[in-house]
Amino acid sequence: MNGFPFAIVGFDLDGTLLDTLGDLAAAVNHTLAQMDRAPLAEAAVRPMIGRGAKHMLEEGLRASGGVPDGAVEGLYPELLRFYEAHIAVHSRPFPGVVAALDGLDALGVRTAVVTNKLEGLARQLLGGLDLADRMATIIGGDTVGARKPSPEPIRAMIERCGGGRAVFIGDSIYDVMAAKHAGVPSVAVSFGFLDRPAGELGADHVIDHFDELVPLLARL
Template identity: 75%
Template sequence: MDFPFRIVGFDLDGTLVDTAGDLTAAVNHALALLDRAPLSEAEVRPMIGLGARHMLEQGLAATGGVSEGVVERLYPELLRYYGQHIAVRSRPFPGLIDALDRLDALGVRTAVATNKAEGLARQLLAEFGLADRMSAIVGGDTLGVRKPSPGPIHAMIEQSDGGRTAFVGDSIYDVMAAKAAGVPSILVGFGFLDRPAADFGADHVIDHYDELVPLLAGL
């Protein structure tokens, strides 16, 4: 039987790679420049998903507020620090590489649509040997629109030469973007969830990457 999808798209942070440790360190580096107390990884996880600027704004709001001009001053510093420490604690989620190998063997193209800046996304994926495996890498600054807009998913599909697509993510923005793009949404229950998995409205939920290919094969 033919596999029902030609493309499987993925979000990056909290979906392909557990980046919370390195993102937390970058936020805390920025906060330390204001002599603010550091945040825990558990506090930062729900702030991830709309890009680094949003994460910084959330971190500032949680530690004393966002004064005028402070985001503009600290954002480049956060990006510089993160780019230099992008894969210190980050790791692909368990079972991911095996799932990608299985999809490759089935002739399925894998691709990324993330709200992370494209340059940082490519740098992070390259650290784990994943960049060259992707038929497309669309970042939050690639198009001028980001998820929950369907634009990044549409671009990812187009750059991957089209075909029936499913999208895997860990945030409400991933689910909304997939629905708007008209593709099945799969939520990873192990990602950076800011609410119970059942509350996202995703078409399907997986709790380990071992479940992904069998799920897709049955759709």
């Protein structure tokens, strides 16, 4: 391990590893169009991301005119269908992600993804961007029967990676809470899909660019 203090580095997906806003907003707006609703700006969709697609759809309905009875359950399959068919049109790794993963690989660190996105969609998205094979495990919102902010997905990540000291990187209060409840340090990214300033998430550390990650972790 070359003296590096962490055996496992876990990442949230949307808004942390990947900028997926364009594709998620497109899926929301496609679904809203089924109800003849006007599209939402990407800036309006941004804070809706982080608790899974069903929550995002519900918030999109609320922001565009209200949530009729049964609308979320009725429209959710169409949102998933559209998103799966257009999952990586605009989505890209945030600047510095690939170099950070390269640096962690060189140190013998196991990397993982823990997301509230469905595991199948997470694997499809990461695979489409040639990142899936770099992860020791990928845990989705439907993988272990619990979602962030529950600590169970983080605990499952550590177990599946073979144990050892872990740290978790994310962009939401759910990421920070999951890490804290699992007893691992947290790092917030200031460029993610934030619903508040990164410094207010309660993370142990904040980074403004992925170039800062490996040097920060080396000091902890």
